[in-house]
Amino acid sequence: MDGFTALYIFMLAAFTGYEVISKVPVILHTPLMSGSNFVHGIVLVGAMVALGQAETGTETLIGFIAVLLGAGNAVGGYVVTERMLEMFKSSNKGASKA
Amino acid sequence: MTDFIVNLAYFIAAVLFIYGLKQMASPNNARSGIQWAGAGMVLATVITFIHPQIHSNYILMILAIGIGGGLAWYTGKRVAMTDMPQMIALYNGMGGGAAAAIAGVELLKRHDLPLGVQLMAVLGALIGSIAFSGSLVAFAKLQGIKAFSGVIRFKSQQMVNASLFGVTVLIGLVIAFSGTDYSLFTLFIFFVLALAFGVMMTLPIGGADMPVVISLYNALTGLAVGFEGYVLGNPAMMIAGIVVGSAGTLLTQLMAKAMNRPISNVLFSQFGGGTGEAQAVTGSMKAIESPDAAIMMAFAEKVIIIPGYGMAVAQAQHKIQELTKVLTERGVKVKFAIHPVAGRMPGHMNVLLAEAGVPYDMIYDLDEINEEFGTADVALVIGANDVVNPVARTDPNSPIFGMPILNADHAKNVIVIKRGQGAGFSGVENHLFFADNCRMLYGDGQKVASELVNAVKEL
Numbered sequence: 001m002d003g004f005t006a007l008y009i010f011m012l013a014a015f016t017g018y019e020v021i022s023k024v025p026v027i028l029h030t031p032l033m034s035g036s037n038f039v040h041g042i043v044l045v046g047a048m049v050a051l052g053q054a055e056t057g058t059e060t061l062i063g064f065i066a067v068l069l070g071a072g073n074a075v076g077g078y079v080v081t082e083r084m085l086e087m088f089k090s091s092n093k094g095a096s097k098a
Numbered sequence: 099m100t101d102f103i104v105n106l107a108y109f110i111a112a113v114l115f116i117y118g119l120k121q122m123a124s125p126n127n128a129r130s131g132i133q134w135a136g137a138g139m140v141l142a143t144v145i146t147f148i149h150p151q152i153h154s155n156y157i158l159m160i161l162a163i164g165i166g167g168g169l170a171w172y173t174g175k176r177v178a179m180t181d182m183p184q185m186i187a188l189y190n191g192m193g194g195g196a197a198a199a200i201a202g203v204e205l206l207k208r209h210d211l212p213l214g215v216q217l218m219a220v221l222g223a224l225i226g227s228i229a230f231s232g233s234l235v236a237f238a239k240l241q242g243i244k245a246f247s248g249v250i251r252f253k254s255q256q257m258v259n260a261s262l263f264g265v266t267v268l269i270g271l272v273i274a275f276s277g278t279d280y281s282l283f284t285l286f287i288f289f290v291l292a293l294a295f296g297v298m299m300t301l302p303i304g305g306a307d308m309p310v311v312i313s314l315y316n317a318l319t320g321l322a323v324g325f326e327g328y329v330l331g332n333p334a335m336m337i338a339g340i341v342v343g344s345a346g347t348l349l350t351q352l353m354a355k356a357m358n359r360p361i362s363n364v365l366f367s368q369f370g371g372g373t374g375e376a377q378a379v380t381g382s383m384k385a386i387e388s389p390d391a392a393i394m395m396a397f398a399e400k401v402i403i404i405p406g407y408g409m410a411v412a413q414a415q416h417k418i419q420e421l422t423k424v425l426t427e428r429g430v431k432v433k434f435a436i437h438p439v440a441g442r443m444p445g446h447m448n449v450l451l452a453e454a455g456v457p458y459d460m461i462y463d464l465d466e467i468n469e470e471f472g473t474a475d476v477a478l479v480i481g482a483n484d485v486v487n488p489v490a491r492t493d494p495n496s497p498i499f500g501m502p503i504l505n506a507d508h509a510k511n512v513i514v515i516k517r518g519q520g521a522g523f524s525g526v527e528n529h530l531f532f533a534d535n536c537r538m539l540y541g542d543g544q545k546v547a548s549e550l551v552n553a554v555k556e557l
Contacts, residue, residue: 001331003214020119020120025125035119035122039115046335048143048146048159062206069196073190074170075166075174078132081132085128085132087453
């Protein structure tokens, strides 16, 4: 990939992340940290590519560990975030759903 | 054609991640947010099986996803809400480790990468390794594993850490600039030193600062993932990684600000190193029994409850919710005041209270409620200490001076539920406990709270 294209992607992504978080109420900080923890679980995809290209034994072993860890990040991040968010209920349940 | 499908799937996944995070920013949509992001993750993962660059090890891939995902699923479902912070640290560490391992595979191949790509691979390896081992130490500390708990310091620690970091970076640069000429041994040493630095950096940091540290490592993992995404030419990783990197950095800053301590202060541990004599405490602690405390609250107009980490440890949130209910039924106005760093994570208390069934519109931030303490009849402090310590306002020599606190001492009466007479996490004596309007209710949080519920019911 062209270095400048990458720079543009990085720059825009950085501003996006900043914007998304800056309007979050304090009560959602922990779930959001957990949610963003889940989002970087996309590393799983890269780990799969690395393992899929591995040739020697060492490469395969490290690639295997990468996929293992990446899957743990993605799945674990999702489960704990969902469990946390499940608990946010308003006292007037009907109205909040609308 | 496959190329097109894969890229399209990654593009959709990136959109879903950002949309999901955005949804998570409001309590009503938060749950759908994680589900959208989850859909993006599933899509990206499934499509990767037809990725044109993958040509072997499919069985191993499925096996690794099964084991890693299965274990994470099991632990994530089973863990108690109070232990959430360390689980986040653990899963985050895994992500950092995965990013570092990807770099490991790429660098092991020693294929002739352009300098920029090789630099990014090394940088991602460094950051990912630090996030990995650092998060694991944070996990161990929060889990209360003996060898890591507490603050571990030794002489000229900062010098040692700085030199370790310097040497690691230097070796990393050598690898990045030597094309394909670096030896595997150099690579090995590089990873070992980076991992060691993550451990060394986290050891001296105390439990109270862990939320900030976990958030920082979360941001670091995001960056590492983004950089490795560039190495692999994977835009979904680049976008998701950098979005988390910058969001996490902002979150870390917000947390450090809430504690009124610059991040550098957290990392290089100046805590407890207050200069000069602390102000002497005047007065004495005055105990109260549950029935009397119950009467005070039952006949009050307004009660503000201040929960802290102690509530989580005692698992008292359900009893507190019951107390809230019986008081509300008697016409008492009950509100919760949450300090930004109460518990081990910002929002930790909110999550626990939400779990217990306390409606979130009864829960207020420091800024929203601090003026109201003056009109409250009772401030009930349960398991909180430093966040209500008035010396933060009055004593410039105190290590917590300047930290914004909840003005519990402005309430007409203060009741503190506490296990023993010790000081808070910071080790600072709490002057609130010695104030004339303060009564101490000693005992286990859960037991005391249920006594209060029964006493109020009997009135």
